[in-house]
Amino acid sequence: MIEGQTNVRSARFGAGAADGIGKELGRFIVTTMDLPWRLAKPRLGAQPVAVLRVESMEIETLDRQVAAAPECDTVLAIGGGQAIDLGKYLAWKRGLRLVTAPTILSVDAFVTPAAGLRRGHRVEYVGQTSPDPLVIDYDLIRTAPPELNIAGVGDLLSIHTACFDWELANRAGKSEFPFRAEDVAKARAILADTMARADAIRSCSDDGLGAIVEGYMRVNTICLPAGHYRVEEGSEHYLFYELEERLQRPFIHGWIVGLGVGLFSRLQENHHAEAVAFMDAVGLRHQPADLDIRREDLAASLLNLRRYVEARRDLWYTVINERALLPAWVETALATLRF
Ligand SMILES: [Zn+2]
Known part of the structure; x- marks a missing residue:
């Protein structure tokens, strides 16, 4: 337990x-x-x-x-x-x-x-x-399609970009909550344990499915006492919010979070290649083609994202507030994705 x-x-x-x-x-x-x-x-x-x-x-x-x-x-x-x-x-x-x-x-x-x-x-x-x-x-x-169970790692992988966002907000003096380095360390340990079980998760073995459930429960031991989910929610989720409002349809949550982790680990210059390699190794779908998102829609969403998060007011300070999403950057990032 x-x-x-x-x-x-x-x-x-x-x-x-x-x-x-x-x-x-x-x-x-x-x-x-x-x-x-x-x-x-x-x-x-x-x-x-x-x-x-x-x-x-x-x-x-x-x-x-x-x-x-x-x-x-x-x-x-x-x-x-x-x-x-x-x-x-x-x-x-x-x-x-x-x-x-x-x-x-x-x-x-x-x-x-x-x-x-x-x-x-x-x-x-x-x-x-x-x-x-x-x-x-x-x-x-295991009666569910394997790719949908594997989608469960999306909300654990989001620790990668979310913790970076919280650290960045803290350094900028913009954290909405008292910053707790030990919570960040605990969350990163959950992510490391999840990444170490990539093969088991990919095959949806008892051990792999158990790893996802255990990961969620461990995240809650951090987030319920803190009263917020800052260690696992940041810029990667904000892209999803913008896209959901823009396109007015639901997405497989873990897949669209994976798309966000790929894009924002790049913007953060935060072990981007490792994050993408893990998603591919574990079989987490994260390409716009998997999510049926068109290139022009994703480009428009990224270019609108800072305005979107600033207007919402209920969203936390992240890399989106700190680094401009310029057309040239968006162009380069989208060139690495599959539509
Ligand atoms: Zn989520």
Whole structure:
């Protein structure tokens, strides 16, 4: 188990860890989507009193689903980020025990306390939950496409550029939070351990999938007490925010974060070649072609990025504020990418 504070009250790791779990939950409601539910249903050993499928993450939809859900003892959330977030929201609203069983590791929703939902079209994080237990069933997770599980390393690799950004902000006297060198050192140790397991992650072995989950939990031992995610969120995420607003569509989170790590490690002159080599070694997709992003859109996004982060006001000080993204730099950087 991980030392330090995480929101995970208990955890069960192993191939087949979800088998028969339904028998321990009393009356339970499942939150899920069609595909993960088909895969998980035969393993649970008991029938839920209701199955809530993700319809939309808009707050009005969630509140309607919560109001219509029957009485129960436990919420069992099975699936990817949205199914987990629906379960978190229901458990929090009703004050119920929560059990989470991710079937894919592409996002870290299963180790964070708040539920990500949408009000209007903006993301909002609501509530406070702790899975008891978090069930990491490697067999169940391996039913997801390997490239989507590998996408899970994106939010660990982001430590590479985010910690650099925090150090840079601190040197400039612009850090929004008290700078903690020991948090940066701890985060970098998580990244180093993740990078050392590239082969296992690439093959989605128990060890590799476990490395991603463990990495997320260790990040939380830093970020939950600090009250912010500065060690793993910086310029690489800000490009994603701009692109999401510009193109009005979702992306595979770890892939677009990987694109940002590639670009901003270059701008930071921060071990850029090693970061890219790791992404390629581990099989993390990070090319604009993988994300269906056109060259002109990425160029326009980069050239607009400083204006964008300055206008948002809720974003932290990063390399984007300090080094100008000039047309010649953008041209050179994009010439190394695949469209
Ligand atoms: Zn992220």
